[in-house]
Amino acid sequence: MYSIVVENIYMLVIVTLISVLQNAFFALKVEKECRSVNPNPAAFERVSCANRNCMDSYPTFLAVMWCAGLCLSQAPASFAGVIYLVVRQKYFVGYMGQTSQSTPGYLFGKRVLFFLFLMCIVGIFNYLLVRFCSSDYKEYVETITSAASALLLLP
Amino acid sequence: MYSIVVENIYMLVIVTLISVLQNAFFALKVEKECRSVNPNPAAFERVSCANRNCMDSYPTFLAVMWCAGLCLSQAPASFAGVIYLVVRQKYFVGYMGQTSQSTPGYLFGKRVLFFLFLMCIVGIFNYLLVRFCSSDYKEYVETITSAASALLLLP
C-alpha cells in the first residue's frame, strides 16, 4: 500500500514542499518588515497585502493541483504547479517593487488554475466514461494533457 | 489502483471544483471593485471583507469535508458540501447588500460544518470499533448519515 500511494503522489508532494518554502519566504519578508527598526508603514502595508493575496488563493491552488494530480496524472499537474509558483513569485516581487506605482491586481495565475481545473474535469469525465461506457481514453488524455501543459510556458 | 481511488473521491472532487469556481467568482468581484474607475472605498471594504471571511474558513471546510468523505462516505459529505456552498453564496451576497445596514457576523455555515465534523468522528469511531471489537456498523451508519444529511435542508 505504502509505496503505491507514494508513487502516485510524490511529484505533488515535492511541489507542495516548494510552495511551503515559498510561503515561508513570504512570511519571513512580512516578519522582517514587521520587526524593522525603522518602521515604514507603506512598505509594511505593501508586503502584508501581497502576502495576504497570495495566502488567500493558496488553498484553492492546493486543492485544484491535488485533485488534478489524483484524478488524471501527476506529472502535468506538478508541472503546472511549478509554473504557478513562478507566477506567484513574480507577483509578489512585482507587488513590493518601488518603481511601479501601480500595484498588480488581486488575481494572478488565472491561466494555470484554469488549466488545472480543466484537468480535473477531464479526469472526472474520463472516470464516468469508464464506469458507464467502459471506454477508457485515459492514456490518450494523459498524452494530450502532457503536451498541452507545455503551452503554459508561453508568456 | 487509479479507478478505485477516483471512485471513492469523485463526488468530493466535483464539490471542490464547484467551490473553486465560487472562489473565482468572489475574487472577480474583488478584482472588479479594485480596478473600478469610480472607486468606492465603502463598497471595496465590504466586498473585500466578505471575501476574506469566506477565504478564512475555506481550508477548514475543505479539510472537514475531505476527512468526512474519506472516513465515512462520500455522498452525504458532498451533499453537505454543496449546502455549505449555497450558504456561503447567500452570506457573500448578503454582505454586499445595500439595503441591510447590519452586516452578517464573522461565522456562517456552522450547522453544515458541525454535521461534517460529526461524520468524521463517527467514521473514526467506527474504524476503531472494527479494529478492536471486530464489529462493523459502517452500513448502518452510512444509511443513517445519508438520511440525516437531508435534515440540513431545513431552514
Added chain:
Amino acid sequence: MYSIVVENIYMLVIVTLISVLQNAFFALKVEKECRSVNPNPAAFERVSCANRNCMDSYPTFLAVMWCAGLCLSQAPASFAGVIYLVVRQKYFVGYMGQTSQSTPGYLFGKRVLFFLFLMCIVGIFNYLLVRFCSSDYKEYVETITSAASALLLLP
C-alpha cells in the same frame, strides 16, 4: 480499500479535527468581539489580527502535516501536529494578552513546521531510494523519526 485507507490516516484525521475545533474557538472569539455591545476597536483589532495570522499559516500546516503523514509515518506527524496546535494556542492567547504590550511576531511554530518538512523530504528520498536502488530504510527512518519527534517537546 476502505479500512486500509482509514488505518493509515486516522491519526491525521483526529489532529485535523482538533485543529478545526481550535479554528472554531478562534472564530468564536472574533465573533464575540465583533458583536460586543461595548465595541473596543483595539481589542477587536488584536483578536482579528491574531486569528488572521493563525489562518494564514493554517493551509501550510495542513499540507505539510498530511504530506509528512502520507509519505513517511502518521504517528510522528500527528504528534508534531498536536504540538503545533499547542504552540498556536499559546500564540493566540499571547496575542490577546493585555499585560504584554509587545505583540508576538507574524510567525510561530517554525520548529514544528521545519520538522514536518524534514519528514516529507526524508519520505520522498526514501521512496526514490526504494525505486532506484531497491534499498528500503523505511523502518529505520520511522524509528529515528519517532525518537526525534520527542525533541519537539524541548522548550
